[in-house]
Amino acid sequence: MAEQYRIGGFFIDLSRNQITQNMQSQVVAPKALAVLTYLAENQGKVVSHDALLEKVWQDTVVSTNTLQRSIAQLRKALGDDGKVQVYIKTHAKQGYSLECDVQWPDNANSTSADSISINTMEEKVVDENRADENYAKESKTNEGVTKKSDISAAISGTNTVLHTATNTATTSVTHSADRSISTRSDLRLIAIIFGLVILGIIGYQYLPAQQPSQLTFGKLRALTSTDNKELASIYSPDGEYVVFHRYSEEFCINNVWAKNTQTQQEFQLTKNLDSYGSHSFSQDGKNLVFIKTGGCSNPNTQKKCYKLMNLDFNKALVSPQSPSVLMECNNSEIRSPKWLNNDNIVLLQKFSDRWKLISYSVSENKSQDLYALDDGNIIDYDYSVKDGLIALTSFHNDGYYYIEVLKADGQVLSSHRIKYPQEIANFRLVYPNFTPIKNKLIFSTGKQLFTLSYDGQVTNISLSIDEAMGTPTFHPDGDRMIVIKGHYDSDIASVPLSQITSVQTTKIQSEPNKSFSVVQRSILGEDKAKLQPNGELIAFSSERSGEEQLWVTDGNGSQQLTHFPMDTYLSGLDWAADGKSILVNANYALTQVHLDSTQKTFPLEYAVVRLFQWDSKNNSALVLIRIKGVLKFAELNLTNFKIHIIKEETVSWALKSEDGQLIYKDHMDRFWQPGPAEDKLIEALNGQGSAKQGFVIKDNVIYGINDDFQLWSYALNEELFTIIGALPRNVDNLTDINQTQVLMTVRISSNKEVAELYLRE
Template identity: 20%
Template sequence: MDVFYLNQIFIDPSRNQIFHGDECLLIEPKAMTLLCVFAQQPNKVLSQEVLFEAVWQNRIFSPSSLQRLITLLRKALKDDPKAAQFIHTHAKRGYSLEVQPVFVEHLRSDKANKQKQQTENTVLKAPFYVLPKPLWVIALGLLLIVGFSVFFLSNTNPNVRKLNKPVALTHTANNESMPKLSLNAQQLLFLRETGSRFELALKAMEKESEYSLLTQNKAFEFAWSNNTTVVLTHIEPNSGNNHLKLLTLADNQVMSERIIKVPSHITDLRALQTGHDNTLYMLATETKLINARNLLVAFKEQTTEFKTLSVLPEDTYVQDLAVANNALYFTATKSHSIQQLLKYDLGTANLKIIKNDLASIYHVAWDYLRNQLILSDTLKAGVFSLSAQQLNKTKQQSEMKLLPFNFESPSPLSQIQVTKNAVFGTTFQQNIDIASNNATLTHVNSKYEDYQASVSPSGKHLAFVSHKHGRPMLFVKGKKGVATIFDNPHQHDFISRAIWSSHSNEFAFAVGGQVYLYDLTNKQLTHIESDEHIVRVDYWQNNTNQLIATTKQLNTAAIIELDTKTVWPFTQQGTVLYKDEDQQIIWQNDTLENLAKLKTWQPEQGEIVHAFSVKGLILAHVRNANESNLFILKTNLEVQESTVLPTNVQFISSAFFEPTKDNLVYFYSHWRNQDADIVKSDNYQN
């Protein structure tokens, strides 16, 4: 989408940036997507369903997710919700953008039209193409020569700036991050997170073998001091004092360990980097000052001396640090919004801002061979460079341009390291697991996004969606393993949660606007053709053998007759949770309603994350600022039971009652903070 203005606020969707004059704010991609949806339909009320489909394609429905993005946008636009100027809330209807966006492309068109009008009012001169024939031939010949020269030079340039698509060096379902190459680039250290344990692992660059050096209960940072010594941070459990551990390595294991005490006023050691003279540089926090400040600290192993090089400016958070021959470079965020590149000169002890208008948050590494700084965009895939000559010039900051590489990667790189012909880094991706409150059941925990868990009424089968091959696919897990049910050949973005029959032998789901039935006994997938665009299947009414589904059309549902395979649309607000001959219960916003008995239920505080029915009972997952709760309600919407949920339960999607114990077993999606892998991008050329 083109850049545009909202009043005096400049919006750049491609970079997820919002400018208030010289102030630049970065927002998350989904928030920018939502803002663009509003900008395409200004002064129009857009329902939650429409906004969810535009931003998430109904992937996992949670009203709180949309409200969180609305809050982020209002904060970024500096819009007071009590006297909203930009985004208005329309109770029980949706949201609207009440400012007409002005797109830059339109401004250019208006300017061009004015110039054209001015030109038409002036005296017309002979156009350039009215030339004698000999001059035409000469001009055409020169044009061909110039074009051929440009093409030839651009395609024979041996110094094409290119990075190949990153290849994973780690292949487990755990988080692997913080790659650190030895000074001779022969060995690679990295951190592996397994549950609540943190492991320091060693990998030889030319071999597949990995070696575990140590494991701790708390995260730590580390760096090579030389090719056989590793330095890592350590906090004493009893005293809370900070230490450095020096590990001597031989034969891929720790041979000896030495503890170095850190001065008591220095805490929170991070971003450890080693210079060519084996000096260890790091960031720390100074606790003696009235307001705690970030420090730049140097440590020498030979003397075990800690030296404070500089106190960093207030309200500045350093993102990453790189060590050059005679300087330290680091990227930082000032006042939570301004992205900076700073330089500390090791010779003059001078700290200065090199660039005050970085377009994103970058991680950095110094390329000693080519004498340049490499910057990797951590928000979107992009790698750039700044030469030492550029960095040492005293010209205006705005004139310093980052030179891009042709980088073939779908994901950004963080925590980068540079060798002669490769760039190493960490790729972070969202990872969603499926778990339950019954520890004896096998759960779904892969390197992919696994969600939309739907357990059969018998509890013997679990249908779920997983991004195994870069697209959502539907699987069923049983005693015999995992079977692929729908491989999504047309690569639709969304597969709805499976809805089971009461006999546990069939389930229905929607994808690409169509409904499918799967028979476990016959292992047969049946497509139900319909002119209605079905978004999701909501309920299987067994006594009449009907499905009730939500359609793409606003406030419209559909009844799907399974015996005749016919589809009947009808007007319906909200999602149908339960239906029999006498009553129908729906969920709309944060309200459950029994339409026949004219009863409603709302949580006293918090929002309904998800609601569904199990054996004639209604289950509602409610989340507030402090905790999450699971409410079990009767069909008359009286609360039968409520339970406080563990903190890692983020989206309860289905449940069943164990037949022998009558215990409720629920399945939920668990968003891990990140799924990280160490990767290598070779063919690094300048």
Template identity: 45%
Template sequence: MAKQYWIGEFFVDLSRNQITQNKQPQLVAPKALAVLTCLAEKQGKVVSQNTLLSEVWPDTIVSPNSLQRSIAQLRKALGDDGKGQIYIKTHSKQGYSLECNVRWQPESQTDLHAKPILPECQNKIGHLEKNNDVPTKLLNWRTTLTFLFITLALSSLIGIRYATSDESQLFSVGEIRALTASDGREFASIYSPDGKYIIFHRFSMEECVNNIWAKNLETQQEYKLTEDIDSYGTHSFSPDGKQLVFIRTMDCEQPTTQKKCYQLISMDFKKALREPQPMNVLLECKTSEIRLPHWLKNNDIALLHRESTRSQLISYSPKDKQSKVLYQVDNGNIIYYDYSVKDDLFSVISIHKDSKHYVEILDSNGELISSNPIVFTPDSERKKYLVANFSPIENHLIFSTGRQFFTLSYNGEVKNISIPLDQPTFSPNFHPDGERALVIKGNYDSDIAVIPMNHLRSEQLSVNSHIIDRSAVAEDTAIAEPIGNLIAFSSNRSGNEQIWLKGNQPLVQLTKFPIDSYISGMHWDERGESILANVNNKLVQVHINGEQQHYTTPHLILELLHWHRASDKVLTFANIRGVQKLTEYDLKTSQFKVVTDKRINWADKTNNGLLVYTDNMDRFWLVDGIDAEPITALDNQGGDNKRFIIKDSTIYGMNNELELWSYNLINQHFNTLGSLPSNTINIDDIDKENVLITVRIASKKEVVEIVLKE
């Protein structure tokens, strides 16, 4: 059977799940297209409901409602309101028929601009609309002229609004304005369904928790919605705008498989505008994780649900207190999803078994409409996690890599668009009118400090006196040269994240990576001649003279954990079919192996090859040969997903009380070395008698609204 055919002036492409008219494609669910194809194969004849159900849903028991929904989708795509029944006719108690002639497209021909047949259904349209006193030819001319006039008028309006059909012109920004301006850190902002309010989180740097706030865009008045400060996640409105739903993360009272528990919370929004409201717990997860709630049109709540290492898209009914799986990827994983209230569609970003990113469009029941691999441009690949949201551009999502924005079509095509923002931003959330959007814009300020260990017990410790080279931007991942006095670290001080060297001489920028690059892990070789870094999910060896050697790996590298230069073995977190796994990569032979399938928080190796890792309960394990043995002396010393490092045979780590400790694997001796500054983010390296740490100076994030040009 041909995969493409014409129904009047509509071009049906089964391979793309599209119906196209006048170069304007519409995505249609595969089952609906299968119904249309069954009718097309028997054009002009009545096809019974039982026949359609058995052919389209073989070996599946479904109700006639499924068929009726498909017919409604088809009529909408064909511009048929169902009353005139121009294309698809209902025969009471019998079935349906396709009343329009069909022209099947040869498989070798894919030109959808070929002249379509304008058959009897087109004449029926004329018959329904014409005055009997008007001659048919004159009517046809008037219809043609009217069509041309409307087309020209629409083209003019589109030209005025968008200038061209190119996506870079669709996002011509007319104004950028800040909506929040406190000393706090604001993020996770959305519009209310009526567009009158924005909802956002205000974060406390001292307590590392947040409250949920609302702001009236007309009066500029702000409202604190939650009674208590806590750890809240992203939020969503009910379709009527009366309820707000969000995720609360907290420590499990009796952890079994994970330390954190998750609650789905709802709140009366109107009441919260008068005074902070208590939380209504809809759902609690103690052995799995839920995130990204979206309230659906049918009043169910969609969630991304993770058990073990893989995520699935589910819907939860607060009324029935039941959940069901909407979509999951076989031998792959879902990375992110968004929901369009306007179109009642899901967009899903996933990684499949071929390790490629896919963009997938689902209907509200989770039925797959389209699935296409994403064709990244070189500059759009520089993104750790692809967060793509629905946009006003038809059949397009939008995402950010930092200071660059990109459109992502439902077919997987990526294009760069220009938005004049000088600081990294998160992907935008659009106003219901599509004319403006919210982004989170700001700057994170952290520095590298080198502190002698004998100073850690001093009550007079001042971290400011130990910062190696102060800047007002993010700096981290400091590593000390093994046999010299150089310190390498990553910094944004030149506008993009680069590797810098600090020694007795002035500061030196070692690399010139492109815009929106990011570095996840660096290690010196044993001779201090080069640095291996994970840059944009790829391993790059950077020599002191600036020369670079790039390595090709079969999977994306999420984090570089350890590099043993003598054997050229690299310990990494790698993205394998959308799941983070602990892996080892041989730079010489290009061999790649998974070390363990367990969910790992962090890992490192001793000089003689012993592996130490922490699991998702922050317990330490030592792997000597095949078996992994728990290091019970380090129970409760792992902190909340904190990093550790190994020097020779000694582990150095930081607990939740910000105490630096050491544990010798040979004599099994544990020692508390002293207290680190309260603004310590990570311990980066141990340099003889010094500890290199990343300290937080400030974090400024604010909600910004971008207004598109008319």
């Protein structure tokens, strides 16, 4: 199969997973390009769904939704909107066809000189520093030793220089005989240079292999492509395996898996865990540790308990194993374990909303503190097995983010403020990992990759991707890294209140797609729908334009109100009482957006992590803010920017009723009301809180969803609790309600997959 071909005005390069037009390249998932290539090989013919699935996803069980996502990616890259279908045409209940000319490499004679020039230019754009790709591949060896062919190539190149110089000298002689002595001097100089080149080439083979001076990426290879969620991936110390969590939404089952990167064989390592923690190998590769989270039988200060688990990796490759417990935490949260070279395990532990770095001794079964900030907080860290160093990001009491480099015993070697470039929002958290380049780390903000130096300098890595990639972690050889790619497709749906109360639970949950009407639909995330006060509009967030933006709809058409930059994250929105503007929390800052798209961003000193509610009449907002790294529940005055701290602890959701009663939900999903002496627990709602976004208050009545996907209500003044009825099991969030309908976010598909991104040679 050809590695490169052309479709219309697009240049397809399978070796780099790129589609290029007018010098602009897009990285496209390998499976999607495989679909395009198979359609190109059958240009003009209808290719069935089954044929595409069998060809592209051989020996893998996937649904037609996976194929549809690939088609959607291709249409986006080719500029098709799915309706006009200029390139890829849908044939109902049959399949797809490619409806444009395809130019393969063996058609070079019919290819215009212009297209050849475009191909050549595309190669230069991809890597200006690489003069000859074949030569670069040939000269790379494991010990960094130069081959005979390298020397021959260099001699050939020098002969070319000599030949050119000789021609130049000859021309000079013909112009003036008096310059013959100068010409001979030039030739002697060229001979000396030639000798130096040969000596340099001979000496080069005795030099050690050099680390790359910069990171440039090329090929993207998918390692997993299922309808499940694969995450928290790492390499084994020898680089032979990738280990990851695989969670099935359908069966609510989570397990640790391993995949051989060469044979592609997969191994289930555990049996049905409730676990999402990251992994770490012992240095000999025999043991694997991770965090298991689960419900506490006797909850005290937290809803979930945390256990540090150990798994015998070699035994688990033979058959699934039950991991053993190394350390259990019932009143504190732990995360991110990493095995040190001294056989201790370092991890983060949380007390009273502050994180500290601790070291756990497996042999002595005890831990000790390594690093903590009294007036700040730790964000994240990574450990370098090669250098024996810890790189740690944190908040300091001056309100800025810092990068610290520590020894394994906690001794601080350096501490520098992180200097954010324009491409990163001021309050964005970063989670960097070590790279093969000395003193450089790497992190992702979604669709962008950056390096972070030990002295706090951040540099953008030029990489064009159309899907978010997270947690970049390098292979032990340093030639590639593993990333997690995600796809989330949700719709905004409306359900009549009368239908919820009348339809049987089993029917509405067994046929979820028939139990609601879709208000807004795309192949990406739609969320946070809010009804306009005294109007017909609905405000919502959507990723349909490539980035999460604020939109409004009147039920017939939709309008995009904002154009926030790449990797924007929206966390909360609310209408003004007059329905003429919307307050949105974008990139940890509050922005008031009017219906004519004019905007006003409020200059705040602290990061707004979540917007709960906007009281436009009093110009105040209920928010979750981060002060010196610690989350606090507060009311923010948007006129004078004064902050009133309501609670020092984190809350998951909060609203005020129409008569001014404040209701909030804590981290254990319990509902509270402030009292004169102490806050009062709403006992009637015990067990009704869930991990869903929160609750809605209308006419002094609270509405929420419990873990059984039941819609319930609680009248504040009458203290009356009622189960209204069942909701579809794919409901992700309850977003708004009125006298006749319920607005909610329903999940269509949600998956994460593991991929490898290779360094360019």
